[in-house]
Amino acid sequence: MAMALTKEYQKLIRRFPLLPLHNDADHEAAMLVITELLDRKDSLTPEEAGYLTVIEQLVDTYENNDPEVRALMARAANISPAESLQYLMEQGNLTLSGLAGEIGCDKGNLSSFLAGKRGLSKSNAVKLAERFKVSVALFLPTPRAAS
Numbered sequence: 001m002a003m004a005l006t007k008e009y010q011k012l013i014r015r016f017p018l019l020p021l022h023n024d025a026d027h028e029a030a031m032l033v034i035t036e037l038l039d040r041k042d043s044l045t046p047e048e049a050g051y052l053t054v055i056e057q058l059v060d061t062y063e064n065n066d067p068e069v070r071a072l073m074a075r076a077a078n079i080s081p082a083e084s085l086q087y088l089m090e091q092g093n094l095t096l097s098g099l100a101g102e103i104g105c106d107k108g109n110l111s112s113f114l115a116g117k118r119g120l121s122k123s124n125a126v127k128l129a130e131r132f133k134v135s136v137a138l139f140l141p142t143p144r145a146a147s
Contacts, residue, residue, distance in 0.1 A: 009047035018054050021062035030059050081139045082114050088132050103127040 005013075016033050037044060037052045044052065064070065079087075089099060096114070100107040105124045112118040120128070120139050129136035 006045055006047050008045060009051060012048065012051050016055065018051070018058065021058055027059065027062055030055055030062075034059065080116075081120070081141060082116055084138045085110075085128065086114055088134075092132075099131075103131050 012033070016029055021027050021030060034052065034055055037048060037055075041052075063073075088094075089096075094102075096110055097107055100110050103124070105127060109118070109120070109124065113120050119141060122136075122140075125136050125139040128139050132138075
């Protein structure tokens with residue numbers, strides 16, 4: 001299927017050709033392009049959206065074949081929702097009171113969640129996901145496989 005390639009698409013291909021990633025520098029460059037495209041995801045041309053799909057696949061392939069990334073992903077899979085929130089709070093230098101006030105939830109509920117005494121309500125999980133710009137799944141318990 002032949003189509004006329006837009007100037008924007010040609011510019012993307014010149015900037016970062018859609019070829020396999022071979023090293024961390026390739027990975028970093030690809031991630032930069034992906035971030036820029038995701039920042040304007042709602043206004044991408046069909047060609048740019050297709051380019052985004054392919055470059056994301058190239059990154060996935062690279063990450064899935066990189067032993068360090070596989071090890072990191074394995075460790076990340078074992079991090080609890082409370083540990084994830086604690087990490088994000090530390091990285092953002094946020095206090096419990098500050099975060100609770102910022103997202104409009106009860107400080108005690110967040111404290112109990114961080115202590116492992118209770119889960120988060122879905123609405124608080126959504127508020128946290130929006131605040132930290134991450135998937136809501138990060139704050140929800142993962143289903144355990146039946147033994």
